[in-house]
Amino acid sequence: MIKVESLTKKYGNVIALNGISFELNEGEVVGILGPNGAGKTTLLRTLVMFLVPDEGAVTIEGMDVKNPSYEHAIKNKIGYLPEHAPLYEDMTVREYLMFVGRMYGISEDDIYEKLSKVAEKCGLKEKIDAEISTLSKGYRQRTGIAQALIHDPKIIILDEPTTGLDPNQRIEIRDLIKEIGRSKTVILSSHVLSEVQATCSRILIINRGRIVADGSSEDLERMGQKKPIVYAQVEKITENLMPKLKALAGVVGVDMKGSGIHITVDVHIDPRKDIARILVEEESGLLELSKKQFDLEDLFTSLTKGHE
Amino acid sequence: MNKIITILKKELNSYFNSPLGYVVISVFLVIAGWLFMQTFFLEGQSSMRSFFSLLPVIFMFILPAVTMSQWAEEKRSGTVEVLMTFPVRASDVVFSKFFSSLTFLAIMLFFSLPIPYMVTSVGSPDRGVILAGYLGAILLGSSYIAIGLWVSSVTRNQIVSFLLGAGIIFVFFIIGNSFVLDSLPENVGSVGRFLSLTAHFNSILRGVVSLSDIVYYLSIIAFFLFLNAREVSLKKWK
DSSP states (O other): OEEEEEEEEEETTEEEEEEEEEEEOTTOEEEEEOOTTSSHHHHHHHHTTSSOOSEEEEEETTEETTOGGGHHHHHHHEEEEOTTOOOOTTSBHHHHHHHHHHHTTOOHHHHHHHHHHHHHHTTOGGGTTSBGGGOOHHHHHHHHHHHHHTTOOSEEEEESTTTTOOHHHHHHHHHHHHHHHTTSEEEEEESOHHHHHHHOSEEEEEETTEEEEEEOHHHHHHHTOOOOEEEEEESOOOTTHHHHHHTSTTEEEEEEETTEEEEEEOSSOOOHHHHHHHHHHTTOOEEEEEEEOOOHHHHHHHHHTTOO | OHHHHHHHHHHHHHHHHSHHHHHHHHHHHHHHHHHHHHHHHHHTOOOOHHHHHHHHHHHHHHHHHHHHHHHHHHHHHSHHHHHTTSSSOHHHHHHHHHHHHHHHHHHHHHTTTHHHHHHHHHSOOOHHHHHHHHHHHHHHHHHHHHHHHHHHHTOSOHHHHHHHHHHHHHHHHHTTOHHHHHHSOHHHHHHHHHHOHHHHHHHHHTTOOOHHHHHHHHHHHHHHHHHHHHHHHTTOOO
């Protein structure tokens, strides 16, 4: 449905996108993840034809975004929410959504029905006649999403839809995105991993204008799979403790870090019971014992750190 | 066409949803009316010539205020990203913004109609000259608007947009000034006289609406609207 090939975009000497290629299929919910300045916004702006690629090609349902004769057809297929949800502050939500609907060529006969549908879906009914300048950040975001949905496009592109929201608003917007994802292709960007994990079936991690990882959340976990670590916090470390732990079946390595012991264990064997027994036998004063599962956050950090 | 009208309505509403529209119209009427009245009774002529001859200067400050936000504010607030991702041609958006400012200018001039009403009720002025004056005011104002819109599209700062707009208009204003023309070589001076927005306005004010004046204004408008459309269709957004 969307095909990006060797896409490159420069701002003067700064390379924002450096030969990005990927393909998206219909119905996918894809999260573009990356640190600030990685090129997420530039990538999305190219997809919506707000920016022109310097090199490479972007086709949407076979239509090249560089070809001006496809411009209207492509734009009609896409609903777009830019970063920070820019809105006309002096309009009411109703006026704004009607304006957007008319700009997408929705006829006067249909516009009221579309407006009420989209307001219902985005939870805007009670604020429909409120002036946009008086709305909370959460409602502004909803208005922005409603704006992207009103013409019933196939593809929804949301740039950082949950940034700046409080935790409750984040969950609401996340649920709304999941709901939209059932019937449409959704691309959203975020620098928060948990957001993307919660809403997207596929994750593209980009850093410094390049794709550094692409796959489902499980794929990425596998990609960064390391041996799990059992963490034990103890009061004292006795002489025999370390050799005894090392001798356990399933223990690969033992490290001391402050008052804690990091025990690297085999993926297939869980020796926690034995570790606990030894710690008690040695009377080391066990305070805490926990297994640290592989964390996507670690992968994200390892893929993107040190390149800022 | 529907989309052009949709944007035009939105822009017009935004003039009157904020104090800007009312302030601009009031300031225009107070300044133009007061300056006109100062000389009207002294001259003892039932003519609007002194009113119209004030317009090149008054418009120089009033109209950049009307156009300064048109693009600059869209760029600053980020709404340009929504606007330019609608399925609409960049030139259509430029036309909409131009016609909304032009409509605003027409509304502003409409509120000055008590002046010709008063002038005709105390004397018998040449109505053709007054009509030509209003036509000239629309043409001159439209040129200022086209310049102001283009300037607004190259910056995201409204103050810069206002001052730069007024500055460029000032250049077009003084190149027709006899003081400047006299100091220039003759051939350069004639180009200056031809390019000057005011020189053509003054000839219309005499009641002679020549085709060349109209073509001149339409060319200036087309040129700056073209620059504006080019600026926004290049998609050099940051």
